[in-house]
Amino acid sequence: MFAVTAAALLVAMCLAMCRALLGPTAYDRVLALNNIGTKTVVLIAVLGFLNGRPDFLDLALAYALINFIGTIAVLKYIEYGDLGAGGGTSRDRAGG
Amino acid sequence: MMEQVLPVLTWVLLLSGAFFLVTGALGMVRLPDVFTRMHAAGMTDTMGAGLILVGLCLHSGVNLVTMRLLLVLAFLWFTAPIATHAVAKAALAAGTEPYTLGAGEGGADGGEGEGGGAP
């Protein structure tokens, strides 16, 4: 049953990959990247069980956090064009 | 009693998690714009990952692995909405027009304010 789950994960990764390749906007790609990251976390967990050695979940744990940091860095870059910018200007549009 | 129920439950959880994963990924491909795709991606983050990780927890029983799986799940559920929100906000801030039914690809009347105010 882990094999079925892993297969589903791989199929889902392929689909998300299509979105990353097709774009069309930068945000679609970020979304796909984040999504593939989440799936990789789950895949690592499932692979551990598939190989009968679920001792490496620390990796999935570290991954979940790195993925988040990466996504936030990317979005900061998109929004400000600079990683060093502060959050001061972040409220300029939010309300609408 | 428990010995029979647990594997079945694990199966159900893993399979339904896989179902939500694939459906979410399908949505990422099918849906028309980045905002609607966000909802599909959120599905993977919450239900797909959640059901599968809980399924793995049930399989491994109560030990260190379970705690780590639950920690992974907690991290995912804390960070996923923040990342999604950040994507949405950045997209809106850059002037991406959300897709709406009437206006086709990108409404002409500005990206916001067409929604009726609920409460």
Place this chain on the structure above:
Amino acid sequence: MSIVVDIVLFTLLGATGFALLKVRNLFAVVMLAGIYSLLSAGLFTAMDAVDVAFTEAAVGAGISTVLFLGALALAGHHENRPGHTPLLPLVVVVVTGGALVYGTMDMPGFGHPENPVHHHVADHYLEESYDEIGIPNVVTSVLASYRGYDTMGETTVVFAAAVGVLLLLSGARRSGSRASPQGKGGGR
């Protein structure tokens, strides 16, 4: 099943590699490079090289994405078409790749227990490291104790490189008044 996982991950990896070459928008390239790292970390996990996967996850998907983005913020996000035909580089790459593949023919079977690499000092490390060093994780005790000087030099180099990169990035930010013009909606 694990062979299927390997094949699918490799296929995705190949697709990502080609996309990396074809796409001209450098922002998309950075995104794809991140996906490439994620996939290869998954592959390393599937091949039981968990510590390598860990490093790939931290460095490839985490740090280098951030560094690439910092560089993009300075350099703009469109790649110019190359002025010359990339024929010679292609030949060089194909020959090198062919030589490497040829080299693998002489290698003993993957994961075979009789491989010489498993019988040099590896046995000693695996059996004695806990008594000698007292660290439960063998990889850690090899890196931090048996190869302590090596690791120290390595971290010194990496630290110096990181400081250099940070100085470059922050120096450029301070001197120029670059915040607004290409800032909004940069990557499309």
Place this chain on the structure above:
Amino acid sequence: MNRILWLWGILFGLWLLLSYHFEWLFLVFGTATCTVAVLVAARMGIVDRESVPLHLVRRGALYVPWLVWEILKSNVRVAGIILSPRLRVDPSIVHFRASQRTDLGRFIYANSITLTPGTVTTGIVADDLEVHAIVREEVDGSEENDMNRRVAALEGEGA
């Protein structure tokens, strides 16, 4: 002070959980690491109600299962939308009013909205939440009102 001790305890518990070695060497390392981390946090002045929300723990235990149930329901709905051949989406942006008193409460409310598929919080200014919904009719506000009420109750009194 109480909060600092709690934070230290939580961090040390996490250390024990992740290392799971109980030799003296590792316990000393863990103690030192947690102490330094907590001291730095205390010096930065970020150990407060917002970062160590002890007051939420007891009522949060009731809120989380409810939220999980909501997430389950909306997941099924969104899955139905995606799998239906005609793809019945009617996205729109709606606004909700958050009645929580603290930023932390509003943060929980906004994140809960995002966590349930079908709705994503795109912006928040003061107590006005801008929410993108995948199907306009589905967000008539009743569920979000319910969620709003529950999060506000979660905050409790004396915020």
